[in-house]
Amino acid sequence: MTIALERPVSTTDPITLIDPEVTDRLTHRITTDHPEISAPMARRIVGQAAAFIAASGQQPGQSLVPSELVDHGWHAFLLHTVDYAEFCQRVVGRFVHHVPTDEDEETASGPQATRERTLAAFRAAGFAVDEELWPNLAKCTQCHAGCTDSPKNG
Numbered sequence: 001m002t003i004a005l006e007r008p009v010s011t012t013d014p015i016t017l018i019d020p021e022v023t024d025r026l027t028h029r030i031t032t033d034h035p036e037i038s039a040p041m042a043r044r045i046v047g048q049a050a051a052f053i054a055a056s057g058q059q060p061g062q063s064l065v066p067s068e069l070v071d072h073g074w075h076a077f078l079l080h081t082v083d084y085a086e087f088c089q090r091v092v093g094r095f096v097h098h099v100p101t102d103e104d105e106e107t108a109s110g111p112q113a114t115r116e117r118t119l120a121a122f123r124a125a126g127f128a129v130d131e132e133l134w135p136n137l138a139k140c141t142q143c144h145a146g147c148t149d150s151p152k153n154g
Contacts, residue, residue: 015047049073051127057092
């Protein structure tokens with residue numbers, strides 16, 4: 001079976017959504033907080049975090065979850081509230097809140113289905129998926145009680 005598309009699907013590198021100065025700040029934050037992550041890897045993480053935020057904003061009410069690495073980028077962005085708020089308004093048209101799940105709350109479909117739903121939302125929004133950064137999902141339950149950035153997990 002062949003499916004004909006009316007228009008070609010283009011893929012956008014999500015790093016282009018972020019001002020280069022902001023990208024540099026976020027990259028620096030990630031490499032400072034996570035010295036095991038190189039600057040080039042941190043930059044890739046920032047790009048995937050931008051795509052995650054944008055895709056999340058386009059899928060209200062649908063549970064999308066970042067990978068552990070992309071979660072580092074999202075948390076770095078959240079710490080830069082002015083930059084984060086501006087990005088959300090410009091790219092999504094509204095603020096995208098970080099809403100951690102309760103510790104005993106699981107996504108009904110399971111982690112693999114949630115990962116696939118998240119990456120499908122990326123692709124539907126036209127963003128390139130950096131597969132190497134998506135081996136597993138973050139366990140983000142109440143920040144500083146279970147997030148990948150949590151001191152409890154270090």
